[in-house]
Amino acid sequence: MLxxxxxxxxxxxxxxxxxxxxxxxxxxxxxxxxxxxxxSAAVESGKELAxxxxxxxxxxxxxxxxxxxxxxxxxxxxxxxxxxxxRNGESTxxxxxxxxxxxxxxxxxxxxxxxxxxxxxIVAVELAVLISYVLTRPLRRLAWGCRQxxxxxxxxxxxxxxxxxxxHELTDSFNEMANELEKWKEVQxxxxxxxxxxxxxxxxxxLSHEIRNPLASIRIQLDLLRMEIxxxxxxxxxxxEIALCDAKEYISIxxxxxxxxxxxxxxxxxxxxxxxxxxxxVSLDDILSWCESMVKSQAEKQxxxxxxxxxxxxxxxxxxxxxxxxxxxxxxxxxxQSMDPLDGERKKVLSIVVGRTATVNGTGETGVIRVSxxxxxxxxxxxxxxxxxxxxxxxxxxxLGLSIVQRIAEGFGGTVSMETSSEGTVxxxxxxxxxxxxQGTIFQHMxxxxxxxxxx
Amino acid sequence: xxxxxxxxxAFGAYTISIILMTxxxxxxxxxxxxxxxGGRRFSAFSTTATxxxxxxxxxxxxxxxxWLYSDGYAAFFASVNGWLLGLLFFPFIVKRLRLKRALSLxxxxxxxxxxxxVRKLVALTMVFLYILYLVTQFRAFGIIVSYMLDIPSGFTSxxxxxxxxxxxxxxxxxxxxxxxxxxxxxxxxxxTAAAAYSMPSGFSLGAAADVLLLKDQLDMVRSLSYSExxxxxxxxxxxxxxxAGNPQYAVRILACRTEKDAYxxxxxSPFIVGWVYICVTFFIxxxxxxxxxxxxxxxxxxxxxxxxxxxxxxxxxLLVGVIxxxxxxxxxxxxxxACSLCYDLFPIKMEKGTKxxxxxxxxxxxxxxRVAITVIxxxxLLxxxxxxxxYLMLGxxxxxxxxxxxxxxxxxxxxxxxxxxxxxLSTALSVQCFLVFAAGISPENAMLAVLMLEALxxxxxxxxxxxxxxxxxCREGQGSHAE
Numbered sequence: 021m022l023x024x025x026x027x028x029x030x031x032x033x034x035x036x037x038x039x040x041x042x043x044x045x046x047x048x049x050x051x052x053x054x055x056x057x058x059x060s061a062a063v064e065s066g067k068e069l070a071x072x073x074x075x076x077x078x079x080x081x082x083x084x085x086x087x088x089x090x091x092x093x094x095x096x097x098x099x100x101x102x103x104x105x106x107r108n109g110e111s112t113x114x115x116x117x118x119x120x121x122x123x124x125x126x127x128x129x130x131x132x133x134x135x136x137x138x139x140x141x142i143v144a145v146e147l148a149v150l151i152s153y154v155l156t157r158p159l160r161r162l163a164w165g166c167r168q169x170x171x172x173x174x175x176x177x178x179x180x181x182x183x184x185x186x187x188h189e190l191t192d193s194f195n196e197m198a199n200e201l202e203k204w205k206e207v208q209x210x211x212x213x214x215x216x217x218x219x220x221x222x223x224x225x226x227l228s229h230e231i232r233n234p235l236a237s238i239r240i241q242l243d244l245l246r247m248e249i250x251x252x253x254x255x256x257x258x259x260x261e262i263a264l265c266d267a268k269e270y271i272s273i274x275x276x277x278x279x280x281x282x283x284x285x286x287x288x289x290x291x292x293x294x295x296x297x298x299x300x301x302v303s304l305d306d307i308l309s310w311c312e313s314m315v316k317s318q319a320e321k322q323x324x325x326x327x328x329x330x331x332x333x334x335x336x337x338x339x340x341x342x343x344x345x346x347x348x349x350x351x352x353x354x355x356x357q358s359m360d361p362l363d364g365e366r367k368k369v370l371s372i373v374v375g376r377t378a379t380v381n382g383t384g385e386t387g388v389i390r391v392s393x394x395x396x397x398x399x400x401x402x403x404x405x406x407x408x409x410x411x412x413x414x415x416x417x418x419x420l421g422l423s424i425v426q427r428i429a430e431g432f433g434g435t436v437s438m439e440t441s442s443e444g445t446v447x448x449x450x451x452x453x454x455x456x457x458x459q460g461t462i463f464q465h466m467x468x469x470x471x472x473x474x475x476x
Numbered sequence: 477x478x479x480x481x482x483x484x485x486a487f488g489a490y491t492i493s494i495i496l497m498t499x500x501x502x503x504x505x506x507x508x509x510x511x512x513x514g515g516r517r518f519s520a521f522s523t524t525a526t527x528x529x530x531x532x533x534x535x536x537x538x539x540x541x542x543w544l545y546s547d548g549y550a551a552f553f554a555s556v557n558g559w560l561l562g563l564l565f566f567p568f569i570v571k572r573l574r575l576k577r578a579l580s581l582x583x584x585x586x587x588x589x590x591x592x593x594v595r596k597l598v599a600l601t602m603v604f605l606y607i608l609y610l611v612t613q614f615r616a617f618g619i620i621v622s623y624m625l626d627i628p629s630g631f632t633s634x635x636x637x638x639x640x641x642x643x644x645x646x647x648x649x650x651x652x653x654x655x656x657x658x659x660x661x662x663x664x665x666x667x668t669a670a671a672a673y674s675m676p677s678g679f680s681l682g683a684a685a686d687v688l689l690l691k692d693q694l695d696m697v698r699s700l701s702y703s704e705x706x707x708x709x710x711x712x713x714x715x716x717x718x719x720a721g722n723p724q725y726a727v728r729i730l731a732c733r734t735e736k737d738a739y740x741x742x743x744x745s746p747f748i749v750g751w752v753y754i755c756v757t758f759f760i761x762x763x764x765x766x767x768x769x770x771x772x773x774x775x776x777x778x779x780x781x782x783x784x785x786x787x788x789x790x791x792x793x794l795l796v797g798v799i800x801x802x803x804x805x806x807x808x809x810x811x812x813x814a815c816s817l818c819y820d821l822f823p824i825k826m827e828k829g830t831k832x833x834x835x836x837x838x839x840x841x842x843x844x845x846r847v848a849i850t851v852i853x854x855x856x857l858l859x860x861x862x863x864x865x866x867y868l869m870l871g872x873x874x875x876x877x878x879x880x881x882x883x884x885x886x887x888x889x890x891x892x893x894x895x896x897x898x899x900x901l902s903t904a905l906s907v908q909c910f911l912v913f914a915a916g917i918s919p920e921n922a923m924l925a926v927l928m929l930e931a932l933x934x935x936x937x938x939x940x941x942x943x944x945x946x947x948x949x950c951r952e953g954q955g956s957h958a959e
Contacts, residue, residue: 160505
């Protein structure tokens with residue numbers, strides 16, 4: 021029933037009713053008391069005048085008698101039985117009390133009290149308004165926070181200095197709930213990703229098997245056919261020479277297409293069934309010098325300047341050296357391709373930097389490889405999907421590069437992160453350092469990770 | 477029954493009605509837009525009510541009445557004609573005002589002329605002049621309440637309007653409009669009752685015509701000297717321009733739901749305002765004819781004493797009407813002063829970077845705004861006991877400052893060189909203050925001179941810029957010939 025009214029309206033009514041009751045009670049009591057006192061004083065003075073008039077046998081004009089009686093008496097009407105009878109000479113005068121005059125006189129006397137009552141009323145209502153403000157503001161913020169969470173946004177409600185303790189507790193509980201929900205969402209996202217990947221892996225394994233067998237057979241048959249054609253050519257049947265040349269060309273195209281198909285299938289398989297990682301201590305300086313020899317030529321072909329560097333002293337990490345190179349190569353090729361659309365807009369620079377940095381939780385250090393470009397950046401709407409398998413923006417891409425990079429890094433017990441803006445993109449691969457104390461636990465972790473991948 | 481009883485009942489009823497009918501102070505979903513302009517969703521009816529209630533202030537009820545009582549029709553020509561002349565300007569600015577979607581008039585000036593200094597200057601002037609205005613409303617209210625309740629005029633009586641005004645202004649424009657609807661009703665009721673019951677022999681058209689055409693009343697007009705006629709004309713012009721440039725009305729045009737509603741408001745207002753003036757004029761002319769001497773009292777008190785010639789209930793209605801006029805004008809002015817202070821002069825900047833910022837920002841902004849409302853009202857309350865000049869004089873000072881600040885920028889934009897507006901306005905305001913406070917010239921006469929100075933400066937700047945422009949065109953022409 022009350023859901024149509026705001027807290028402020030209710031509070032206002034409650035406070036006003038209280039104030040009105042208080043004012044009415046105080047004023048009523050005061051007026052009643054004064055009324056009784058005035059009435060009894062008027063009756064007393066009337067009786068006194070009647071006695072005096074009776075004793076001294078006065079004969080005065082009516083107006084003088086009324087003046088003596090005061091303003092609270094009036095002359096009785098002809099059909100009224102008078103409350104007070106005064107003998108005036110030979111005749112008698114009848115008078116009645118006039119309650120209206122008493123009330124008017126009372127109100128005039130008590131007007132300050134009435135004024136104070138009115139002031140109290142306004143102050144009470146304004147207090148009600150302020151109290152309801154203090155109560156409704158935090159509620160409004162909480163309602164807003166709930167709506168934000170329902171829309172999928174992350175939210176943290178701030179404390180209101182004017183709110184009482186209970187609201188602070190409520191706000192803390194809300195923030196805690198919001199945090200837990202965020203964590204839960206993250207876990208659900210991971211679980212859902214793992215499920216999708218498992219299903220994908222299963223499908224790809226079956227598919228690869230089905231494709232590879234006929235591919236092997238096609239390849240063998242193709243090799244046999246090439247050999248046959250070669251022997252015909254050697255025997256020198258000149259009439260069919262031109263047609264044979266054409267057939268050779270077609271076969272070589274078929275050959276390269278089968279190679280491409282085979283490569284794709286191999287990549288698919290390496291995604292779903294990664295190779296067993298051989299973890300050892302790898303110096304990131306070695307990776308840096310390898311990059312200079314392998315990536316430089318590729319970058320220069322595209323007019324991109326390669327910059328390599330190391331922050332701080334030599335860094336060694338625990339990883340599979342071959343796979344680490346695979347990661348760097350993959351990220352470098354991505355970076356090179358991302359700078360294609362620049363078209364002289366700004367200088368194209370690919371930079372690969374290694375070093376060590378603080379871990380996310382700030383408790384220790386980790387090795388890092390940063391591959392950055394000066395490309396146009398990754399659009400915001402696809403940023404959350406770039407590590408998903410088969411997600412690609414290129415026509416000839418498989419969309420597996422970054423997901424393989426992520427899987428390998430996770431296999432080392434590391435992580436991959438990305439920061440992007442319109443000025444360029446930076447991929448950072450964090451890998452555990454090969455410090456003596458840490459090695460045991462990290463090996464155990466990586467072993468578990470490897471087994472998990474192999475199982476999937 | 478004693479008139480005091482009537483007055484007490486009327487005042488008590490007014491207090492309870494204001495509390496119950498002016499509604500919410502802190503709306504659940506409020507923003508700066510809803511606080512200053514009620515979310516721009518008011519119909520023609522509500523806007524007309526608040527427009528007219530704000531229009532009728534104690535200055536226009538009491539000041540005009542007592543001038544009419546002493547000088548007859550000359551007061552009517554100077555003030556009522558002047559005010560209604562100002563109303564004629566409004567239709568020309570409806571489109572321009574609403575186009576910029578500004579929340580305040582200083583912001584509108586900044587958006588139109590692209591100079592933040594103009595916004596700050598005008599906002600500062602508004603804070604100053606509205607505090608003066610508030611002082612006049614507080615005083616008038618205090619005197620009427622002390623007369624009605626037969627208490628000494630002092631802090632108690634003025635503190636009542638302080639509480640009323642805080643209560644109605646805390647809710648922002650929405651609450652101001654609600655209280656204005658009630659206030660306008662009471663003003664109309666009061667003046668109508670006063671006019672209807674003012675004739676000792678009872679109201680009749682013949683008797684009314686006799687009063688209006690009384691030989692003395694007309695002779696006084698005929699006997700005006702040329703200097704008096706000029707003075708009447710000057711006051712009419714200055715009050716008219718003051719109305720035309722008054723931000724209180726411009727804000728109401730901004731707050732209308734549609735442009736059509738704004739035009740409807742402007743069309744309906746003269747009838748309501750006109751009715752109020754006709755009733756007041758008739759009542760005062762009757763008093764002038766039948767009770768030509770009431771003694772030497774302060775203006776508001778004299779007006780209240782004229783009420784004693786009415787039956788007590790009509791007198792109570794009239795005095796409550798004056799109280800309502802004071803409250804309705806004061807809350808509107810208080811809101812504008814707070815807006816100028818918090819939104820235009822010292823706006824709180826919004827921190828960047830967080831998504832939830834806007835909600836907290838609006839909250840914080842409105843809390844600060846309410847604190848500003850309390851501070852400004854408290855300052856006005858203290859000043860109303862500080863022995864400033866008579867409230868008619870304060871009204872005239874404020875009125876003329878409004879015209880100087882807003883008339884040209886609102887109505888004659890083609891004269892204005894954007895870069896020079898700040899210079900011209902600051903010069904004009906300084907000259908006006910000098911003429912009024914140092915040279916002792918009456919605010920209206922000083923204002924006419926200053927407006928002419930403003931026009932001259934705008935003209936000089938516009939022709940010099942035109943000259944520079946044509947010279948540059950010529951130079952370009954010569955350059956291309958040489959090539």
